[in-house]
Amino acid sequence: MQCIVNRRDQFSAISRYWLPELSEIENLQKFGAYSKFPGHGHNYVLFISMLGEIDEYGMVLNLSDVKHVIKREITGQLDFSYLNDVWTEFQPTLPSTENIARVIWQRLAPHLPLVRVQLFENPQLWADYRGEGKQADLTIRTHFSAAHRLAPNLSAEKYGKYTNTHGHNYHLEVTVEGEIDSRTGMVVNVAALNQVVEDYVVKIFDHSCLNDDIPYFADIVPTTENIARYISNLLESPIDELGVKLSNVKLFESHQLWADYTGNDMQGYLNISTHFSSAHRLAHPDLSLPENTEIYGKCARINGHGHNYQLELTVKGEIDPSTGMVIDLGALNQVITDYIVEPFDYTFLNKDIPFFAKVVPTAENIALYISNTLRSPIQELGAKLYKVKLVESPNNACEIYITD
Ligand SMILES: [Zn+2]
């Protein structure tokens, strides 16, 4: 089974967006405060995603080797550097976040089985690069506060307090895809993109009651899925006019619940985050302690250690026209509790879960077990388990995409 493993790292660096062929005024118009002398800095956060088969030791790659490669090839060179000068790639093309992500990909690709390089300039702005020539994704994050109720036509008997008017701090992530400009390094003017999202969404949605103030939701239930879909419809053409394509709208109702909409008719994705606290020990039952220590390091210590595992599940389905949902949320939560959280929480996985008596409970194998366990019960609820992401620590996470 194939699995994606993610490794987090970070670096702090200075850069300046300034093109010598432009006048001072033109640089200021194009890049705003980013053009100021001598430059500005960020604490960049980097996520490197790699794909492979889970091996007999329960790993796609040895993450301690991965860590050293990333430090040697990337963060060790970029940390506390002046980006415009540190690598020659940043002379023809400015070190924009998307271009840094692309160059990091080019430098790491000979060493690691990459599928994605994700680089955060700050928590509100990041780029994704997947090795597709000049093509990159840029995401901005913003928020609005709004009231809503699950209405019309949903019974208080089934949906309870959710049919009362209540409110959320919604967080909105808008992703666009486009080509990295060979001189500015940018796929889009970020200030213009922020302005579009502000004008078409935030100004209208913030401090409103969605059911009463937005005519679209007079007859359509403002579930997270439907709000994401409507926002996508509002943004599609103004974002086209910026010369890029809207590729995803991600809307968080809370840290535990969010929806993705990728512009595909009634198809939506619902995400749930939950957690369990478990102990584990990484050791192959057929190997000696020195051999296991060689492979798993400290994780092989005989009495085990533990994590707060954060589990994110993505379910894909058609948005039901009457309920506005891709799946019955209450039933989904019950399935996750019954099959995973209740059996896993406050246990020693190796000893308490029979499956892990012989199979090493690495994050990859735990994610695989969860995908196999939840697939059919979710199918029975009329949707499809699309992705399981298990975050073992802030630096390590793995993802399994469920295929047919
Ligand atoms: Zn709500």
Ligand SMILES: [Zn+2]
């Ligand atoms: Zn561990």
